[in-house]
Amino acid sequence: MSDEGLGLIISDDHEATINGFDAVPLTFRVKDLSSLPAAWESPIEVMNQQQSNACAGYAGAANFSHRQYVETGELVKYSPWFSYITSQRASNQFLGRDGGTSIKSVIDAATNDGCCLESMCPRPSRYSTTLTQDAIRDAAAHKHIGGVVDLRDWDTVIDWLTDLRSVVIGTRWYSTQANVHDVETKALGSGGAFRGYHARALIGWATIGGVISPRVLNSHGGGWGTNGRATIERELWDWWKRDANFFALGFTDINERIPKRRDWTGFNWTGGATPDWVRGQT
């Protein structure tokens, strides 16, 4: 048993499932990366799955929050527990015990059931499959996935992320990964004891040695990495790619929650205002 909860199940049909998702069209690659800021990530709140095996639910909910922020500019907390339990129901696997879930189930649940707010379905103190009717109704109005694309290729995932899109990854998890501070290196990502598979969300990018690299949000609380975040080194990503169970999936749609209207008073219509995109970048 690891100190941190994991819980990503690699199902028998995993490889076929991942290979069955669409590749990103080549025409997608139109961006000049040199004009990007060195780093950007959505400021969504880090959560903690504690000892539960709900990592895939947490990764899914973080993705929905990330997408909501990009689309509307508002920070909204989606319920990882709802995502976890509905995904267990979708696959009819492990429902009734905290045995984890597969990424395919999370996708199926987000597509068919949607996801409710965290306030409507917080993580219970003990494993429970109970979902209120309010939560189910709210989730049904906010379905999150219209399409899924395979992003295991480094250049493609960087393009996807720098387009402010969302990604869920599933990787091997080793005991040394608990020691990650700001950069998740190959040494840390492949050392110590193998603990199982773990799902996380990619929420932006940072630059390591001139290389734009994915920024990951973990579900092990703010004590992991830097406030729950770290930058993935390319060498580790390339090592993960050699694993048939590794996945990096991009989601293409969201039924977002309608945000409050912004106050336009004082907006500078001739320039001078610095957008969030630029603020704080070096």
Add this chain to the structure above:
Amino acid sequence: MRLRLGVDDRLLAIFLAACCVVGCIAQPGGKTPAKPKPGAATIEELSYQSCQARDRAVADALDSVASRIDAGEIKYDAPLQTELSKSFLVGDATPEDKRLSAAMVKVLSPGKVFDATETSKALRQLAAGRRRAGE
């Protein structure tokens, strides 16, 4: 046969001789002034072009934002504010802006001793270009 010259003829000869002397003295000596290189623009012209290019770039960016709204890609106020702010910043990075910067650096380079005359002249040209663009 002796040629007889009248008073008017003598005055005319003196006048022509004087013109010849004055003309020779008035000839410019030494080098002729250097002609401006073809294509080299004044700071005023570069300033004018930079303003025009900035306005064009911002206009293109605003059109692009409008197209993205029409396409349903921008639906809410927060991303719209960000996109508009980015659009206004686009004008600060045109090729014309870089050419103007290069010309200004020759006058205001940190390595040069401050030259009040040159500096104020360059700034007035900069202002004149902007003023012309705003007309």
